[in-house]
Amino acid sequence: MKQGDILRGSYKLAERLGSSPFAETWAAVATDACAAAAPGSPLVLKLLSLGEMPDWKGYDYFEREAAALKAIRHPAVPRYVDSFRLDEDDRHVLGLAMERVPGRSLAADAANGKRWTEAEIESMLAELLSILAYLQSLRPPIIHRDVNPKNIIQRPDGSLALVDFSGVQDAVRLAYRDTTTMTGTAGYAPIEQVSGRASVRSDLYAAAATACFLLTGTHPSDLPQRGLKPDPGALVELSPRLDFVLGQYLEPDEALRILPPGDAAHILRKELPIPGVSSPRQSGVSGSAVPGGEERGGSLSRALSRLADMATDKLQDKGRDDGDELRVPVSTLPSDSSVVLEREPSRIRVLVPSTGLSQPGFWAGGFFA
Structure with missing residues (x-):
């Protein structure tokens, strides 16, 4: 096949897009005689030479692609146009024509x-x-x-x-x-x-x-x-x-x-919440608590992870024994409320007040300054 060839009177080859020892992919244009597509429509043709295939896997893939495109009706999938067989000069070629997606x-x-x-x-x-x-x-x-x-x-x-x-x-x-x-x-x-x-x-x-x-x-x-x-x-x-x-x-x-x-x-698309993560309004966490607001770090779990890391360092510095508590007042919470950090042999437990956390300083590490 070469540029300018017209197949079945319907498809004019414009540019070879790819090739293998037994297959070629061409950009093509529908001719005026094409019954399956409007004249001038940009198309992609896949051509499979049966006589040059080493096995039948290529034929299987070709048939499956044609069957799938016939079944699919979706704007994000190329539209099936035609499939055909060419028998000339002792060559047997299968052809598949589909919409060419611009871009x-x-x-x-x-x-x-x-x-x-x-x-x-x-x-x-x-x-x-x-x-x-x-x-x-x-x-x-x-x-x-x-x-x-x-x-x-x-x-x-x-x-x-x-x-x-x-x-x-x-x-x-x-x-x-x-x-x-x-x-x-x-x-x-x-x-x-x-x-x-x-x-x-x-x-x-x-x-x-x-x-x-x-x-x-x-x-x-x-x-x-x-x-x-x-x-x-x-x-x-x-x-x-x-x-x-x-x-x-x-x-x-x-x-x-x-x-x-x-x-x-x-x-x-922000049309559903992340499973297991409350929205800022539900949890009491202000969207401005993290630079970028809800866009960057609205997850309380990330905050607690950072808090636990800082608490670990602080507890280690103070040489506290297992089971000791580090109580840190929170200026924006009621006077009788606090965050409680409990050290256990293999983890730090962070107990968050039921009133929530809304102070931007919480994220700045001010608790442990």
């Missing part, structure tokens, strides 16, 4: 030096999780199996599209089929997918790994780890929302990735 991949933008704000990454991750929520809502659910920055296109208007469904599989077929075939990209594929047992939760891990790459500029395989779990927070400060969602989806054990992607998207 650039996140991988290409990152390679060119683009950087995103944390708020932008939260928004993109929420959008990506909404796409995955849709794929999981289908029956049977669809597993993409290769979510990574190369397969996420950002359109000129900023919206995202998930492309390249060549590795797609439905969850029911995959669960009942013995396989050692690993489809995916190293660093973005979780343990169960590497072993050939991808599930719908595998795509959630890949989405979180993609967010880690955008946040840190570091390949997920090279991130610091904490308990076999990638730890992007060791390199950059994370908002409570990102910290919670990434913590859920980067679990090496897929059984622990239980947060529904739709709920995660709502949390990232």
Whole structure:
């Protein structure tokens, strides 16, 4: 195939986008004779040469992608246009035509030096999780199996599209089929997918790994780890929302990735609270207690962790025995109220007054000055 060739009288090849020994991907344009798309429509053609394939895996991937695109109706997934077969000059070629999504991949933008704000990454991750929520809502659910920055296109208007469904599989077929075939990209594929047992939760891990790459500029395989779990927070400060969602989806054990992607998207968009964390109004913690307000550290648990660290140092300095208490008055609380710190052999217990904590000085370490 070469630039300018017209296939079936309907598709004019414009630019080769990629190739392998037995397949090619082309940017194409629908001709006036095309019945499946409006004339002039930008398309992507995937062409598979049957005679040059070493085995039937390529054919299987091709058929699965065509079937998936036919079934999917979502604005963030390329629209299926046509599939066909060409038999000429002793060559047998399968063709798949789909909508061409305008824009650039996140991988290409990152390679060119683009950087995103944390708020932008939260928004993109929420959008990506909404796409995955849709794929999981289908029956049977669809597993993409290769979510990574190369397969996420950002359109000129900023919206995202998930492309390249060549590795797609439905969850029911995959669960009942013995396989050692690993489809995916190293660093973005979780343990169960590497072993050939991808599930719908595998795509959630890949989405979180993609967010880690955008946040840190570091390949997920090279991130610091904490308990076999990638730890992007060791390199950059994370908002409570990102910290919670990434913590859920980067679990090496897929059984622990239980947060529904739709709920995660709502949390990232501030439409749902972080589970287990009260809002400032409910807890009595002022949003201004931390620089940046609720945006940066509205979580009481983070405050208590820092408080406990300071208390540990203070107790060690004073040489207190186990069971001793350090009582610290709080100027903004009633005179009969205080924070109580109790030292035990393996931990520091922090008892918070029921009236709550609302003084910005609490976060400045003034208790132990």
